[in-house]
Amino acid sequence: MENKYRVLIADDLEEMRELLKATIEPLGCSVDAEAEDGMEALRLIVTIQPDIVFLDINMPVKTGLDVLAEMKTMDLNVFPVIVSGYSTVTNVQEAMQLGARGFVVKPYSTEKIQQILEKFNSEQS
C-alpha cells in the first residue's frame, strides 16, 4: 500500500473520527477531510473528490444512507464504505443497494478496515 489514498471520514462523534483516522493512516491513507454531518460530508465529497469515504449512518442533518443516495445520483468515482453500529441485514442490504462498497460494524478491528482497503485495492487494479 505505497499509494496514499485520499480519505474522507464522516462521523458526528469526534472520538470516532479520531480513532478511524489513527487506524487508517498507518495503512497508507491520508485523511483529507472530516465531516460532522451528512450535509457537510456530501459537500466535501463533491469538492475534494476523495478516493474512499467512510460514512457513519447515524449522523445529524443527513444520515449516511441519505448521503449514499445523493451520491448515487451523481457520477462520482468514490468508494463509499459504511461504518456503523447497526449491523442489521436490512441496513446492510439498503447500504449495498445505495452503492456502498463495504460495511464495517462498530466496534471494528484494524483487520476489518484492512480488508476493506484490500477490496478497494483489488477493484482499482
Added chain:
Amino acid sequence: MCDDCVSNEGLRGADITILITLAPGIRVSLFTVFVKNSRTNTANKVNRDLKNQSSSIVISVGFSAILLLLVMLIGISIYTIVENNKSISEIVAKQKDVSNVFAMRDAAHQRALFLFRMASLDDPFDRDDVYLLFKGEAVNFITASARLREGSKEHDVQKDWQKTAKLASKGSSVQNAAVDLIRDELIEAAHQMILNEVIPAQDDVMSGLTDLHEKQRVRLNNEIAAIRENNQTSYWLITMVGAVAILLGLIIAVYVYRHNQTTTLRIQQQQKIAEQANRSKSDFLANMSHEIRTPLTAIIGFSESILGVNTDQAEQRKSVQTIARNGKHLLKLINDILDVSKIEAGQLQIESIDTHPISVLAEVESIVGAQARDKGLDFRVDYQFPIPGTFKSDPVRLKQILINLCSNAIKFTEKGSVIINVHFRKCDNNLCFTVSDTGIGMNKEATEKIFFAFSQADSSTTRKFGGTGLGLTISRQLAEKMHGRLSCTSQKGHGSLFSLELKLDEDLADSFIYEYCPGKKDESSPYNADNIPELNGNILLAEDSPDNQRLIRVYVERTGASLTIVENGEQAVEQGLSRSFDLILMDMQMPVMDGISATTLLRASGYTKPIIMLSANALQSDRDHAKKVGVDDYVVKPINLDHFYEVLANYSPGLSAEQHKPHIPDSGMQELVDKFIQGLPEKMQDMNTAFYAMDWEIISEVSHNLKGMGGSFGFPAITTASEKVNIRARQQITEGLEEFILALNDEVDKILQQHAA
C-alpha cells in the same frame, strides 16, 4: 493375448444390437430412463432420423420423376398434334393442287370438244355461240393454271407447271389457228389441221396434265404416310413413358406401404419397450424400497436400542458402528442412483489427469482388501510388468469401477480368492485390469443381463445377496466414457472374471515401470478420522438444523477451533460483519436468508475471509453458482469427515488465525484512548440524567455511541454493556433497564479506576 480381443469384439457387437433393438425413444419417467443406454439411444435416434430422411427423399424423388414423365407425355402429345395439323394443312393444299390440275384438264378437254363441235356446225351463229364457250374454257384453264402456280411453292410442281404451260400454249396456238380456219369457212382445212396438229398437241397437253396429277397424287400419299409414321412414333413414345410412370407409381406405392408397416412395427416395439421399462420401474421401486428399508431398519433399531436400555459401553459402541455402517451403505446407494441419473442425463464429467495405476490399486486394496480378508478370502493384486507408471485418465472413476468389481466379487464368493490382475497389451495399447473370483459364477444369459440397470443374474440373487444391480451398469458406462470397456466371462459354480480394458491414446514410451514401486500417497486424502488437524481460531457456522449444528460443533471443537452458531443467513451476515471470524461454514438452504444470498451480501460488504458452503446438493451447477458468488469451497452433506477436515485445514491458517480481539490501539493512539476515558464520566452523567428523566432518545443515542466506541478503543465490556442498554432504549422497555445502566456504570467505573492506577 490378442485372441481375446477378437472374441470380446464379438461379444460387444452382440450386446450393441440388443441395445439398439431395446432402446426406446420415449422417456416414461425417471426410472424408465435408467433402463436405457443413452449412447445407443442417441445412435438409434440418429439412425431413425436417417431412415425417415431417406424415405422422404425416395418418395419425393419418385413423385418428381412421375411428374417429369407426365410433362413428357403432354409434350409428346402436343408435338404430335401440331405436327399432324401441319401435315393435314399440307394435304389440304396438295388436294387443292390436284383439283386445279383436274380443272385444267377439264378446261383443255372441253376446249378441244368445243373446237370439234365448231368444226362440225354449219350455222355460223351456232358456231359463234360455241366459240364463246371455247374462249370461256380458255379463261377457266388460265385461272386454274394460275391457281396451281400460286398455290404450290414447291420446285417440282413449278417445273411441271412450266412444262405443262408450254405444252398448253403450244396446243392453244394450234387450236386458235384451227378456229381461225373454221371462222374463215375453210372447214376442210380446219378438219385437216385438227387431225394433224390439234389432236396431237391436245394429247401432249393431256398427258402432261395426267403426269402432273400423278405426281401430285404420289406427293399426297407420301404426306399421309408421313403422318402415319409420325403417329406411330408418338404412339410408342407415349406408351413407353406412360408405362414407366405407372411402374414408378406402383413402386412408390409399395415403398410407402412398406415404410408405414415398419413404422407401425417400430411403434409397437417401442410400446413393448415402454411396457418393459415400466415393469423395470416397478421392480426397481420394489427392490429399492427393500434396499433402503434394510439399512434404515438397522439404523432405527440400533438407535432405539441405545436410547432405550442401559447397555454397556462396548455394546453401545457396536450399535453405533452398525448405525454408521448402514448409514454409509445408504449413502452409497444414493450416490449410485445419482451416478446413473447423471450418466443418463449426460452430465457425468470424466477427467483426464495423471493417473498412477499402482496408487489407484493400492487404494482399492486398502478399501476392499479388509472386506475380503474379513470373509476369509485370499485377496491380492498381481502386476504383470511392464505397465505404464502414469497415464491420462480419471483416477476417481477408475477406482470406483475397480471397487465395484471387487465388492461384487467378494459378495458372491464364499471361499477361495479374489484377484486383481493388471497388464498392458502392447498390440492395441490397452491397459487391462481383470478381477477374478472363485465365487458362484453365472450362466451365459446372466452375463449378458447383468450390465443392464437393476438386473441381477436372477431374482433369487437379489433375495439372497441384496444389491440394486446398479453397480455394474455404472461401471460399464463409466468405462465407456473413459474410452474403455468392461466385459465378463463366467462359469456357473466356478467363478467369474470381469475385465476392464482402457484404451490409452497417448504415447507411453517413457512412463513404463518394470517393478512394484508404491506411488505417492494420493494427496487428496491426507487425513483420516484419527488424524484431526489442530486449528485455532473462530469459525462461524450458519446452519438451521439442530442435529447438524450439534454434529458440526463436535467435529469443529475436536480441532481446537471455537465455533459460533447462527441459524440463518441474516444472522450470518450480521455476525460476519460485526465480529472477526477466520472462516464461515455456510449452509446452502436456510430459512429467512439462504447461504448464497448471505455470501453475496458478505462479499459485497467487504468480508474477505474464507466461506465454505455446506450442502446436500452435489450438482456441479450448484457448486459453480456458489463459486461465482464468492464461496471458496464446497462440502457435501452428509459430511465426509476426511474431506471436511482437509477443507478446514486448507482454509484456516492454523494457529496464526487472529483471535477475536477488539482493536487494541498502539502506543501512538494512547492519547486518543486517554481522551475517550476522560470523556466517559460526562457521557455516563448524560445517560444517568436521561434515565431519571426517562428521555429515551438520549439514552438510546448515548448507549449507541458507547457501544460503537467501547470496543473500538479497547474496551469490549463497554460495548457489551451498552448494547444491552441500547436494545431496551430503542424499544423503550423499562424492564431491566436500570440494572443494565448500573452495570454499564460499574464497567465505566472499573475502567476509570484502572486508568487512574
